[in-house]
Amino acid sequence: MxxxxxxxxxxxxxxxxxxxxxxxxxxxxxxxxxxxxxxxxxxxxxxxxxxxxxxxxxxxxxxxxxxxxxxxxxxxxxxxxxxxxxxxxxxxxxxxxxxxxxxxxxxxxxxxxxxxxxTLKPIEQEIEYLGRGVSYCATCDGPLYKGKKVIVLAYNREGLEEANFLAELASEVILVSLVKEKDSQGIRLSDNISRVNGKPQAIIGEMWASGVALENEKIYADGIFIIRESxxxxxxxxxxxxxxxxxxxxxxxxxxxxxxxxxxxxxxxxxxxxxxxxxxxxxxxxxxxxxxxxxxxxxxxxxxxxxxx
Missing domain, CATH: 3.50.50.60 (FAD/NAD(P)-binding domain)
Structure with missing residues:
Protein backbone atom coordinates (compact mmCIF):
# COMPACT_ATOMS: atom_id res chain seq x y z
CA MET A 1 0.00 0.00 0.00
CA THR A 119 -31.29 -1.45 12.59
CA LEU A 120 -30.94 -2.26 8.89
CA LYS A 121 -30.44 -5.95 8.23
CA PRO A 122 -28.84 -7.30 5.05
CA ILE A 123 -31.24 -8.04 2.25
CA GLU A 124 -31.52 -11.61 1.00
CA GLN A 125 -28.32 -12.94 -0.63
CA GLU A 126 -26.42 -9.71 0.10
CA ILE A 127 -23.70 -11.31 2.19
CA GLU A 128 -23.40 -14.30 -0.14
CA TYR A 129 -22.62 -12.01 -3.10
CA LEU A 130 -20.32 -9.62 -1.24
CA GLY A 131 -17.12 -9.42 -3.28
CA ARG A 132 -18.88 -11.12 -6.19
CA GLY A 133 -20.64 -8.12 -7.70
CA VAL A 134 -21.76 -6.53 -4.43
CA SER A 135 -19.69 -3.81 -2.75
CA TYR A 136 -20.06 -1.39 0.16
CA CYS A 137 -17.50 1.15 -1.13
CA ALA A 138 -17.82 3.00 -4.44
CA THR A 139 -14.43 4.70 -4.16
CA CYS A 140 -12.75 1.35 -3.51
CA ASP A 141 -14.39 -0.76 -6.20
CA GLY A 142 -15.86 1.82 -8.61
CA PRO A 143 -12.88 1.70 -11.04
CA LEU A 144 -13.69 -1.98 -11.67
CA TYR A 145 -16.92 -0.90 -13.37
CA LYS A 146 -15.59 1.76 -15.71
CA GLY A 147 -17.88 1.92 -18.75
CA LYS A 148 -20.30 -0.58 -17.20
CA LYS A 149 -23.78 -0.41 -15.70
CA VAL A 150 -24.18 -0.32 -11.92
CA ILE A 151 -26.95 -0.18 -9.33
CA VAL A 152 -26.68 1.96 -6.17
CA LEU A 153 -28.88 1.16 -3.17
CA ALA A 154 -28.64 4.40 -1.20
CA TYR A 155 -29.81 4.35 2.42
CA ASN A 156 -28.29 7.73 3.35
CA ARG A 157 -26.97 10.99 1.88
CA GLU A 158 -23.57 9.42 1.31
CA GLY A 159 -25.24 6.94 -1.02
CA LEU A 160 -26.36 9.80 -3.28
CA GLU A 161 -22.85 11.24 -3.27
CA GLU A 162 -21.42 7.82 -4.13
CA ALA A 163 -23.92 7.53 -7.01
CA ASN A 164 -22.57 10.80 -8.44
CA PHE A 165 -19.02 9.52 -8.08
CA LEU A 166 -19.89 6.30 -9.91
CA ALA A 167 -21.62 8.31 -12.65
CA GLU A 168 -18.18 9.65 -13.60
CA LEU A 169 -16.96 6.09 -14.25
CA ALA A 170 -19.93 3.94 -15.23
CA SER A 171 -21.88 4.10 -18.47
CA GLU A 172 -25.14 4.12 -16.49
CA VAL A 173 -26.12 4.30 -12.82
CA ILE A 174 -29.48 3.05 -11.58
CA LEU A 175 -30.29 4.62 -8.23
CA VAL A 176 -32.68 3.10 -5.71
CA SER A 177 -32.93 5.78 -3.05
CA LEU A 178 -34.27 5.14 0.43
CA VAL A 179 -33.03 8.54 1.62
CA LYS A 180 -35.44 10.89 3.35
CA GLU A 181 -36.19 14.02 1.34
CA LYS A 182 -34.76 16.36 3.99
CA ASP A 183 -31.47 14.43 3.95
CA SER A 184 -31.10 14.68 0.17
CA GLN A 185 -31.50 18.45 -0.12
CA GLY A 186 -28.72 20.22 -1.97
CA ILE A 187 -27.57 17.18 -3.96
CA ARG A 188 -27.96 17.36 -7.74
CA LEU A 189 -27.74 13.97 -9.42
CA SER A 190 -25.71 13.49 -12.59
CA ASP A 191 -27.53 13.19 -15.91
CA ASN A 192 -26.61 9.53 -16.44
CA ILE A 193 -28.29 8.48 -13.18
CA SER A 194 -31.77 7.02 -13.54
CA ARG A 195 -33.98 6.60 -10.49
CA VAL A 196 -36.10 3.54 -9.77
CA ASN A 197 -38.57 3.45 -6.90
CA GLY A 198 -39.00 0.39 -4.72
CA LYS A 199 -37.75 -1.41 -1.66
CA PRO A 200 -34.85 -3.83 -2.26
CA GLN A 201 -35.79 -7.41 -1.41
CA ALA A 202 -32.87 -9.53 -2.59
CA ILE A 203 -29.71 -9.71 -4.68
CA ILE A 204 -30.15 -11.95 -7.71
CA GLY A 205 -27.63 -13.78 -9.88
CA GLU A 206 -25.79 -17.05 -10.30
CA MET A 207 -22.02 -17.19 -9.71
CA TRP A 208 -21.93 -13.37 -9.86
CA ALA A 209 -24.55 -10.85 -8.75
CA SER A 210 -26.48 -9.59 -11.73
CA GLY A 211 -29.25 -7.46 -10.27
CA VAL A 212 -31.66 -6.55 -7.49
CA ALA A 213 -35.18 -7.80 -6.88
CA LEU A 214 -37.46 -4.96 -5.80
CA GLU A 215 -41.04 -5.31 -4.57
CA ASN A 216 -42.60 -5.21 -8.03
CA GLU A 217 -39.75 -5.63 -10.52
CA LYS A 218 -36.19 -6.78 -11.09
CA ILE A 219 -33.37 -4.51 -12.24
CA TYR A 220 -30.10 -5.69 -13.74
CA ALA A 221 -26.52 -4.38 -13.87
CA ASP A 222 -22.86 -5.43 -13.83
CA GLY A 223 -22.29 -4.32 -10.24
CA ILE A 224 -24.27 -3.38 -7.14
CA PHE A 225 -23.23 -0.86 -4.49
CA ILE A 226 -25.01 -0.82 -1.12
CA ILE A 227 -24.37 2.34 0.90
CA ARG A 228 -25.64 2.37 4.49
CA GLU A 229 -24.74 4.34 7.62
CA SER A 230 -22.67 1.47 8.99
Whole structure:
Protein backbone atom coordinates (compact mmCIF):
# COMPACT_ATOMS: atom_id res chain seq x y z
CA MET A 1 0.00 0.00 0.00
CA UNK A 2 1.40 3.39 -1.01
CA UNK A 3 2.52 5.34 2.05
CA UNK A 4 1.22 8.52 0.39
CA UNK A 5 -2.32 7.27 1.00
CA UNK A 6 -1.80 7.13 4.77
CA UNK A 7 -3.54 10.11 6.41
CA UNK A 8 -2.71 9.48 10.09
CA UNK A 9 -1.25 6.90 12.46
CA UNK A 10 -2.73 6.12 15.88
CA UNK A 11 -2.05 3.98 18.91
CA UNK A 12 -5.78 3.21 19.11
CA UNK A 13 -8.43 3.74 16.44
CA UNK A 14 -12.00 3.78 17.79
CA UNK A 15 -14.80 3.07 15.33
CA UNK A 16 -17.98 4.61 16.71
CA UNK A 17 -18.78 7.78 18.65
CA UNK A 18 -21.65 6.65 20.86
CA UNK A 19 -21.37 6.17 24.64
CA UNK A 20 -19.03 3.16 24.34
CA UNK A 21 -16.76 4.82 21.77
CA UNK A 22 -16.50 8.12 23.64
CA UNK A 23 -15.88 6.33 26.95
CA UNK A 24 -13.09 4.35 25.29
CA UNK A 25 -11.65 7.54 23.80
CA UNK A 26 -11.61 9.44 27.10
CA UNK A 27 -9.93 6.58 28.97
CA UNK A 28 -7.34 6.06 26.22
CA UNK A 29 -6.44 9.77 26.26
CA UNK A 30 -6.06 9.67 30.04
CA UNK A 31 -3.54 6.86 29.46
CA UNK A 32 -1.61 9.14 27.08
CA UNK A 33 -2.37 7.22 23.90
CA UNK A 34 -2.75 8.82 20.49
CA UNK A 35 -6.26 8.05 19.34
CA UNK A 36 -8.50 8.50 16.32
CA UNK A 37 -12.29 8.41 16.76
CA UNK A 38 -14.37 7.67 13.67
CA UNK A 39 -18.08 8.45 13.79
CA UNK A 40 -21.12 9.44 11.80
CA UNK A 41 -22.48 12.90 11.13
CA UNK A 42 -24.65 12.60 14.25
CA UNK A 43 -23.18 10.70 17.18
CA UNK A 44 -25.64 8.46 19.04
CA UNK A 45 -29.04 9.23 17.45
CA UNK A 46 -30.64 6.58 19.68
CA UNK A 47 -29.65 8.54 22.78
CA UNK A 48 -30.81 11.78 21.14
CA UNK A 49 -34.32 10.36 20.74
CA UNK A 50 -34.63 9.14 24.35
CA UNK A 51 -37.14 11.45 26.11
CA UNK A 52 -35.92 10.50 29.62
CA UNK A 53 -32.94 8.65 31.07
CA UNK A 54 -33.55 7.66 34.68
CA UNK A 55 -31.04 4.84 35.22
CA UNK A 56 -27.67 6.50 34.54
CA UNK A 57 -25.95 6.94 37.88
CA UNK A 58 -25.75 10.55 39.05
CA UNK A 59 -27.90 12.00 36.26
CA UNK A 60 -31.47 11.32 37.30
CA UNK A 61 -34.32 12.98 35.36
CA UNK A 62 -32.14 13.93 32.39
CA UNK A 63 -33.14 13.82 28.74
CA UNK A 64 -31.23 11.65 26.31
CA UNK A 65 -30.18 14.71 24.31
CA UNK A 66 -28.80 16.50 27.37
CA UNK A 67 -26.80 13.42 28.33
CA UNK A 68 -25.56 13.02 24.76
CA UNK A 69 -24.29 16.61 24.78
CA UNK A 70 -22.56 16.04 28.12
CA UNK A 71 -20.75 13.04 26.63
CA UNK A 72 -19.67 15.06 23.57
CA UNK A 73 -18.63 18.09 25.62
CA UNK A 74 -16.56 15.88 27.94
CA UNK A 75 -14.72 14.50 24.92
CA UNK A 76 -14.30 17.98 23.41
CA UNK A 77 -12.86 19.33 26.66
CA UNK A 78 -10.22 16.60 26.49
CA UNK A 79 -9.24 17.59 22.97
CA UNK A 80 -10.99 14.66 21.28
CA UNK A 81 -12.38 15.29 17.80
CA UNK A 82 -14.62 13.07 15.70
CA UNK A 83 -13.43 12.04 12.24
CA UNK A 84 -16.62 11.95 10.12
CA UNK A 85 -15.08 9.73 7.43
CA UNK A 86 -16.89 6.39 7.52
CA UNK A 87 -14.64 3.37 7.97
CA UNK A 88 -15.45 0.72 5.39
CA UNK A 89 -12.76 -1.83 6.19
CA UNK A 90 -10.22 -2.81 8.84
CA UNK A 91 -7.33 -4.98 7.65
CA UNK A 92 -4.17 -6.44 9.25
CA UNK A 93 -0.99 -4.49 8.59
CA UNK A 94 2.67 -4.97 9.53
CA UNK A 95 2.30 -2.01 11.92
CA UNK A 96 -1.04 -3.23 13.30
CA UNK A 97 -4.11 -2.43 11.23
CA UNK A 98 -5.11 -0.34 8.23
CA UNK A 99 -8.50 1.38 8.33
CA UNK A 100 -9.96 2.34 4.97
CA UNK A 101 -12.37 5.23 4.45
CA UNK A 102 -13.09 5.76 0.76
CA UNK A 103 -9.70 6.73 -0.72
CA UNK A 104 -8.14 7.56 2.66
CA UNK A 105 -6.17 5.13 4.84
CA UNK A 106 -5.27 5.27 8.53
CA UNK A 107 -2.84 3.12 10.50
CA UNK A 108 -3.49 1.97 14.07
CA UNK A 109 -1.65 -0.36 16.41
CA UNK A 110 -4.97 -1.45 17.91
CA UNK A 111 -8.68 -0.98 17.18
CA UNK A 112 -11.80 -0.69 19.33
CA UNK A 113 -15.12 -1.42 17.63
CA UNK A 114 -18.02 0.50 19.14
CA UNK A 115 -20.34 0.54 16.15
CA UNK A 116 -23.62 0.04 17.98
CA UNK A 117 -26.44 -2.04 16.54
CA UNK A 118 -27.51 -1.55 12.95
CA THR A 119 -31.29 -1.45 12.59
CA LEU A 120 -30.94 -2.26 8.89
CA LYS A 121 -30.44 -5.95 8.23
CA PRO A 122 -28.84 -7.30 5.05
CA ILE A 123 -31.24 -8.04 2.25
CA GLU A 124 -31.52 -11.61 1.00
CA GLN A 125 -28.32 -12.94 -0.63
CA GLU A 126 -26.42 -9.71 0.10
CA ILE A 127 -23.70 -11.31 2.19
CA GLU A 128 -23.40 -14.30 -0.14
CA TYR A 129 -22.62 -12.01 -3.10
CA LEU A 130 -20.32 -9.62 -1.24
CA GLY A 131 -17.12 -9.42 -3.28
CA ARG A 132 -18.88 -11.12 -6.19
CA GLY A 133 -20.64 -8.12 -7.70
CA VAL A 134 -21.76 -6.53 -4.43
CA SER A 135 -19.69 -3.81 -2.75
CA TYR A 136 -20.06 -1.39 0.16
CA CYS A 137 -17.50 1.15 -1.13
CA ALA A 138 -17.82 3.00 -4.44
CA THR A 139 -14.43 4.70 -4.16
CA CYS A 140 -12.75 1.35 -3.51
CA ASP A 141 -14.39 -0.76 -6.20
CA GLY A 142 -15.86 1.82 -8.61
CA PRO A 143 -12.88 1.70 -11.04
CA LEU A 144 -13.69 -1.98 -11.67
CA TYR A 145 -16.92 -0.90 -13.37
CA LYS A 146 -15.59 1.76 -15.71
CA GLY A 147 -17.88 1.92 -18.75
CA LYS A 148 -20.30 -0.58 -17.20
CA LYS A 149 -23.78 -0.41 -15.70
CA VAL A 150 -24.18 -0.32 -11.92
CA ILE A 151 -26.95 -0.18 -9.33
CA VAL A 152 -26.68 1.96 -6.17
CA LEU A 153 -28.88 1.16 -3.17
CA ALA A 154 -28.64 4.40 -1.20
CA TYR A 155 -29.81 4.35 2.42
CA ASN A 156 -28.29 7.73 3.35
CA ARG A 157 -26.97 10.99 1.88
CA GLU A 158 -23.57 9.42 1.31
CA GLY A 159 -25.24 6.94 -1.02
CA LEU A 160 -26.36 9.80 -3.28
CA GLU A 161 -22.85 11.24 -3.27
CA GLU A 162 -21.42 7.82 -4.13
CA ALA A 163 -23.92 7.53 -7.01
CA ASN A 164 -22.57 10.80 -8.44
CA PHE A 165 -19.02 9.52 -8.08
CA LEU A 166 -19.89 6.30 -9.91
CA ALA A 167 -21.62 8.31 -12.65
CA GLU A 168 -18.18 9.65 -13.60
CA LEU A 169 -16.96 6.09 -14.25
CA ALA A 170 -19.93 3.94 -15.23
CA SER A 171 -21.88 4.10 -18.47
CA GLU A 172 -25.14 4.12 -16.49
CA VAL A 173 -26.12 4.30 -12.82
CA ILE A 174 -29.48 3.05 -11.58
CA LEU A 175 -30.29 4.62 -8.23
CA VAL A 176 -32.68 3.10 -5.71
CA SER A 177 -32.93 5.78 -3.05
CA LEU A 178 -34.27 5.14 0.43
CA VAL A 179 -33.03 8.54 1.62
CA LYS A 180 -35.44 10.89 3.35
CA GLU A 181 -36.19 14.02 1.34
CA LYS A 182 -34.76 16.36 3.99
CA ASP A 183 -31.47 14.43 3.95
CA SER A 184 -31.10 14.68 0.17
CA GLN A 185 -31.50 18.45 -0.12
CA GLY A 186 -28.72 20.22 -1.97
CA ILE A 187 -27.57 17.18 -3.96
CA ARG A 188 -27.96 17.36 -7.74
CA LEU A 189 -27.74 13.97 -9.42
CA SER A 190 -25.71 13.49 -12.59
CA ASP A 191 -27.53 13.19 -15.91
CA ASN A 192 -26.61 9.53 -16.44
CA ILE A 193 -28.29 8.48 -13.18
CA SER A 194 -31.77 7.02 -13.54
CA ARG A 195 -33.98 6.60 -10.49
CA VAL A 196 -36.10 3.54 -9.77
CA ASN A 197 -38.57 3.45 -6.90
CA GLY A 198 -39.00 0.39 -4.72
CA LYS A 199 -37.75 -1.41 -1.66
CA PRO A 200 -34.85 -3.83 -2.26
CA GLN A 201 -35.79 -7.41 -1.41
CA ALA A 202 -32.87 -9.53 -2.59
CA ILE A 203 -29.71 -9.71 -4.68
CA ILE A 204 -30.15 -11.95 -7.71
CA GLY A 205 -27.63 -13.78 -9.88
CA GLU A 206 -25.79 -17.05 -10.30
CA MET A 207 -22.02 -17.19 -9.71
CA TRP A 208 -21.93 -13.37 -9.86
CA ALA A 209 -24.55 -10.85 -8.75
CA SER A 210 -26.48 -9.59 -11.73
CA GLY A 211 -29.25 -7.46 -10.27
CA VAL A 212 -31.66 -6.55 -7.49
CA ALA A 213 -35.18 -7.80 -6.88
CA LEU A 214 -37.46 -4.96 -5.80
CA GLU A 215 -41.04 -5.31 -4.57
CA ASN A 216 -42.60 -5.21 -8.03
CA GLU A 217 -39.75 -5.63 -10.52
CA LYS A 218 -36.19 -6.78 -11.09
CA ILE A 219 -33.37 -4.51 -12.24
CA TYR A 220 -30.10 -5.69 -13.74
CA ALA A 221 -26.52 -4.38 -13.87
CA ASP A 222 -22.86 -5.43 -13.83
CA GLY A 223 -22.29 -4.32 -10.24
CA ILE A 224 -24.27 -3.38 -7.14
CA PHE A 225 -23.23 -0.86 -4.49
CA ILE A 226 -25.01 -0.82 -1.12
CA ILE A 227 -24.37 2.34 0.90
CA ARG A 228 -25.64 2.37 4.49
CA GLU A 229 -24.74 4.34 7.62
CA SER A 230 -22.67 1.47 8.99
CA UNK A 231 -21.15 -1.79 7.80
CA UNK A 232 -21.88 -5.04 9.62
CA UNK A 233 -18.97 -5.87 11.97
CA UNK A 234 -17.92 -9.12 10.31
CA UNK A 235 -17.92 -7.38 6.93
CA UNK A 236 -16.04 -4.41 8.36
CA UNK A 237 -13.33 -6.70 9.80
CA UNK A 238 -12.74 -9.87 7.76
CA UNK A 239 -12.34 -12.90 10.00
CA UNK A 240 -14.06 -11.31 13.01
CA UNK A 241 -16.11 -13.85 14.98
CA UNK A 242 -19.72 -12.85 15.56
CA UNK A 243 -22.94 -14.53 16.62
CA UNK A 244 -26.58 -13.60 16.18
CA UNK A 245 -26.24 -11.64 19.42
CA UNK A 246 -23.21 -9.57 18.38
CA UNK A 247 -19.41 -9.58 18.25
CA UNK A 248 -17.90 -12.36 20.35
CA UNK A 249 -15.59 -10.96 23.04
CA UNK A 250 -13.80 -12.00 26.20
CA UNK A 251 -14.41 -10.24 29.52
CA UNK A 252 -11.60 -7.85 28.58
CA UNK A 253 -13.35 -6.83 25.38
CA UNK A 254 -10.82 -8.75 23.28
CA UNK A 255 -12.11 -10.29 20.05
CA UNK A 256 -10.68 -13.34 18.30
CA UNK A 257 -8.26 -11.03 16.45
CA UNK A 258 -5.34 -9.88 18.65
CA UNK A 259 -5.31 -6.10 18.88
CA UNK A 260 -9.00 -5.65 18.08
CA UNK A 261 -11.45 -5.02 20.92
CA UNK A 262 -15.18 -4.32 21.00
CA UNK A 263 -17.61 -2.60 23.36
CA UNK A 264 -21.20 -1.45 23.66
CA UNK A 265 -24.33 -2.53 21.84
CA UNK A 266 -22.33 -4.22 19.05
CA UNK A 267 -21.37 -7.04 21.44
CA UNK A 268 -24.96 -7.74 22.45
CA UNK A 269 -27.69 -7.07 25.00
CA UNK A 270 -28.58 -5.59 27.37
CA UNK A 271 -28.58 -2.33 25.44
CA UNK A 272 -27.96 0.02 28.36
CA UNK A 273 -25.91 3.20 28.69
CA UNK A 274 -24.06 2.15 31.83
CA UNK A 275 -23.08 -1.14 30.23
CA UNK A 276 -21.85 0.64 27.09
CA UNK A 277 -19.73 3.23 28.90
CA UNK A 278 -18.31 0.58 31.23
CA UNK A 279 -17.40 -1.70 28.36
CA UNK A 280 -15.83 1.25 26.55
CA UNK A 281 -13.58 1.85 29.53
CA UNK A 282 -12.68 -1.85 29.81
CA UNK A 283 -11.88 -2.06 26.09
CA UNK A 284 -9.67 1.04 26.30
CA UNK A 285 -7.72 -0.26 29.29
CA UNK A 286 -7.34 -3.64 27.59
CA UNK A 287 -6.07 -1.95 24.42
CA UNK A 288 -3.57 0.07 26.49
CA UNK A 289 -2.32 -3.13 28.14
CA UNK A 290 -2.07 -4.80 24.73
CA UNK A 291 -0.05 -1.85 23.39
CA UNK A 292 2.31 -1.89 26.36
CA UNK A 293 2.93 -5.61 25.83
CA UNK A 294 3.14 -5.10 22.06
CA UNK A 295 5.78 -2.40 22.42
CA UNK A 296 7.74 -4.52 24.90
CA UNK A 297 7.65 -7.48 22.50
CA UNK A 298 8.85 -5.27 19.65
CA UNK A 299 11.68 -3.99 21.83
CA UNK A 300 12.70 -7.58 22.65
CA UNK A 301 12.66 -8.47 18.94
CA UNK A 302 14.82 -5.44 18.13
CA UNK A 303 17.29 -6.41 20.84
CA UNK A 304 17.48 -9.98 19.52
CA UNK A 305 18.15 -8.70 16.00
CA UNK A 306 20.85 -6.29 17.28
CA UNK A 307 22.52 -9.08 19.26
CA UNK A 308 22.68 -11.36 16.22
CA UNK A 309 24.26 -8.75 13.95
Missing amino acids: NEMNIVSEYDIAIVGCGPAGLSAAINAVIRKKKIGVFGTEFCSPKLHHAPHVDNYLGFQHITGEDLRLKFLNHAKDMGITINKNKVTGVFPDKKGFTLQSRDKFYLAKSVILATGVS VLPDQLVPGLEVSQKGILVERSGATNIPGIFAAGDCIGAPYQLSKATGEGQVAALSAVKYLDEFNYSNKEEAEKVSASV
